[in-house]
Amino acid sequence: MINSIAKVKCNGSVGVIGSGVSGLTFAYFLNKLRPDLRITILDNQHKNGGWLYxxxxxxxxxxxxxxxxxxxxxxxxxxxxxxxxxxxxxxxxxxxxxxxxxxxxxxANRKFLLSTNDKLVQVPNKLFSMNTFNLLFKDPLGKNVLSSVLFEPFRKSKPLTKDETVHEFLSRRFGPSNAISNNFLSAIYHGIYADDIKKISLEKTNPAFYNLEKQHGSIIKSLFNSKANNEPNEFLVKYDKYFNSENGSIFKLHTQLKEFPMLGILGGLQSLPNMIADQLIKNSPNVHIQRNEEIVSLNENKKTNRITLQSNKDKNTYEFDHVMITSNPMKIKNLFEGEDDIKKELEKAxxxxxxxxxxxxxxxxxxxxxxxxxxxxxxxxxxxxxxxxxxxxxxxxxxxxxxxxxxxxxxxxxxxxxxxxxxxxxxxxxxxxxxxxxxxxxxxxxxxxxxxxxxxxxxxxxxxxxxxxxxxxxxRFFVNYTEWSNNLKSLISSKYGDKVTMGGMGFAKGPGVPDVIMKSLHDSIALSGVENKE
Ligand SMILES: Cc1cc2nc3c(=O)[nH]c(=O)nc-3n(C[C@H](O)[C@H](O)[C@H](O)COP(=O)(O)OP(=O)(O)OC[C@H]3O[C@@H](n4cnc5c(N)ncnc54)[C@H](O)[C@@H]3O)c2cc1C
Missing domain, CATH: 3.90.660.20 (Protoporphyrinogen oxidase, mitochondrial; domain 2)
Structure with a gap:
């Protein structure tokens, strides 16, 4: 859990770098909790939504x-x-x-994999089905899969104390044929992370695997032994408490939505950031969105004890009590000119x-x-x-x-x-x-x-x-990513105190739109100070 960040003084100001879903939802939630704060969202593009296009x-x-x-x-x-x-x-x-x-x-819920014979093979939605039979016994992708699965419970469990790649983990658990990694999971990692399963951190992208091995000694055994987690989700608990007028309805909605493997939005997913931006412009006089402004530097003004942002547009300078950064970590190195420790860490991104x-x-x-x-x-x-x-x-x-x-x-x-x-x-x-x-x-x-x-x-x-x-x-969620991001956050915190928050894909649980929105929800509640009042 990220530590609570101090609340901003009454009528204070908050700068948000990025009008993607992270920046917009952060501003939206924060404005609901603290309408007194003046929030300025700055983005280098002419449109809302970042990658949502x-x-x-x-x-x-x-x-x-x-x-x-x-x-x-x-x-x-x-x-x-x-x-x-x-x-x-x-x-x-x-x-x-x-x-x-x-x-x-x-x-539309039928999914396929490209097999080594250049043909598409359907991924079974049910364990016992014709598709399972075809995949395991007729398709080249099925080679060594059954034996890998059957022997997994008998492989010695030695959960590592350090991080490893997802491929290394699967190889350890399912054996050296690497069929589970090479033939299946690597495809899912292509779909979500566009990345190489041999380079990606297990701890960051699939902590559940690590925990299951630790608890049950085997992934397959855990399928039969693990109990369903009925604890309400921590983000929904917070959302229910601070945003939901009809108490508890968010939990019902979540249960209802779990039935659907996917949801979409008419007019496209960019309707989400557009809708939030329109609402903010219409109903929130304290929130402003400045487009076509790239923030090129971030500094602390020792005299005012505030954070200064400089944009490349007419050399505009802004000063805020707090700044939220939602950009990809790889793109923010240049913001921290003169801060060698922070830049050195960001070079690893x-x-x-x-x-x-x-x-x-x-x-x-x-x-x-x-x-x-x-x-x-x-x-x-x-x-x-x-x-x-x-x-x-x-x-x-x-x-x-x-x-x-x-x-x-x-x-x-x-x-x-x-x-x-x-x-x-x-x-x-x-x-x-x-x-x-x-x-x-x-x-x-x-x-x-x-x-x-x-x-x-x-x-x-x-x-x-x-x-x-x-x-x-x-x-890229490289091995030891969690340690790296915690280290970066503490360097930023030791330099700027509680005046800078890191949000967006690099610091959320995962890279998806729902993940970054949960991160924005968390950060807005923490910054607002509503929790400190209790
Ligand atoms: C090709 C692709 C497909 C994807 N498919 C899915 C999917 O199907 N489902 C899903 O859930 N997720 C998907 N994602 C992930 C999804 O796009 C992200 O979750 C989402 O874009 C994160 O939003 P964000 O606001 O954190 O970051 P971004 O979308 O990156 O927005 C950041 C904004 O900040 C601006 N910015 C950055 N630096 C500066 C600066 N210095 N000054 C001013 N402005 C700045 C950027 O221009 C941008 O507008 C996909 C991502 C990609 C790239």
Missing amino acids: SYTFKDENDNGKEVMVEKGPRTLRGASPGTAIIIDTFEKMGQIEKVQTIESNCT KSVSTILINYYLPNKDVIPKNLQGFGYLVPQINENKEKLLGVIFDSVIEKNFKPFEEGENILVNDYTKLTLMLGGHYIENLSENKINDSKYWINTSKSLLTRHLNVSKTDLENGHWEFTVAKNGLP
């Missing part, structure tokens, strides 16, 4: 019809407590009709970049009937010369959306919308020129879609293509 274009192949493609995140996990907070916010802001669900038994290719074809669904689903991920066992991480079938997801509250299903004409995610750890040594070579990546995507989904050349040529590089989009 629901981009609309006019499709020249379809009479200029407006089409939205996601150039960043698109779905929320129903099981995450942060998702309950997001959906409650939509309800409170009168926009619940935008919330869409994917039911667990629907087509790393990120991964992903290349996103959106493909849209009107009036036709080119995804084969037997492969309709959420999409597919690529495990690291594949040679993967094209550096593909996964493909999301956006049109299948959208066509299976059901309104969360009573309402009509959206009737849609047939179309195909796909997003290919490439790069991640595979491009860390690639030159900028190669990474930004849109023609190369779009051509690569075309050949992948032909091979994996049998999409015809004509359909590929008739589609609309978008190319985006999410440069340093996700932090």
Whole structure:
């Protein structure tokens, strides 16, 4: 747990670097708790939402019809407590009709893996099913999996006191064939972190595995022995206490949402930051959003005992009682000019970049009937010369959306919308020129879609293509990340006292939208001082 940070004096001021979901939700929660505080959100982009970018274009192949493609995140996990907070916010802001669900038994919840024979194989949703049989006994990915699982309970348990990579852990538990890591979990790590399972920290990304081994001596044994955790989630307890007028309803909402593997938002996920920004501008005279301003330095003004931020726009200078930083840790090194200890720590921060290719074809669904689903991920066992991480079938997801509250299903004409995610750890040594070579990546995507989904050349040529590089989009959670981030936080705290908070993906439990919102909730409550009053 992060220590409580001191409250800001009455009518004090707070600066927030970043108008992504972290910065906006932090400002929104803080303003609710402390309407007296003057909050200024500063962002270097012209838009809200950071990586949340629901981009609309006019499709020249379809009479200029407006089409939205996601150039960043698109779905929320129903099981995450942060998702309950997001959906409650939509309800409170009168926009619940935008919330869409994917039911667990629907087509869009079918997930595939790319096998070593270049064919897609379905991931079973149930343990005892035909899909399990096919995967284990007929597909090359199934090789050594059953024996790895069966022998796991008999492998000596020696939980380490130090951190290790997820791959090392799986290798220790499931044996040297590495089938569980190479054939399966590496694909999930591609989907969430765009990173290499052989480089990622177990402690940061999957502490549950570590704890299960410690408690039960085996992951498989724990499946039979561990009791369900019925403790209410700590973030929801706080949310219920400080934000929920109808006591307890957030817990019911969370239970309800757990039924849905995924949720989406009509108009795209960027509707969330846009909705919050609109509300703040309309209803919160003490909150201001300044765009197109990059903060280039952060200093303490010893005379005023406040924090000074300097932006690159007209050399604007701001002074605040408290500053919240939501940027990716890799991008903030230059803020701390002259602070060698902090800069040295920040030099260790790393990120991964992903290349996103959106493909849209009107009036036709080119995804084969037997492969309709959420999409597919690529495990690291594949040679993967094209550096593909996964493909999301956006049109299948959208066509299976059901309104969360009573309402009509959206009737849609047939179309195909796909997003290919490439790069991640595979491009860390690639030159900028190669990474930004849109023609190369779009051509690569075309050949992948032909091979994996049998999409015809004509359909590929008739589609609309978008190319985006999410440069340093996700932090790399390297081994000993938790120790590193705690160390960084204490260096910052010893230099600036309680006047600077670190938020965003690098300091939340995970990199997802619900994770960073829970972090913002926590930080806003801590900063507001409401807890100290009790
Ligand atoms: C390609 C991709 C796909 C993803 N898919 C999913 C998904 O499906 N589901 C999910 O839950 N999550 C997903 N994520 C993660 C999700 O995008 C993050 O959880 C979310 O963007 C975090 O929001 P944030 O506000 O913390 O950071 P950001 O989105 O990075 O926003 C930070 C903001 O701060 C601004 N900024 C940074 N430095 C400065 C500075 N010095 N001065 C001024 N402004 C600054 C940036 O321009 C940006 O606007 C994905 C991420 C990526 C990159």
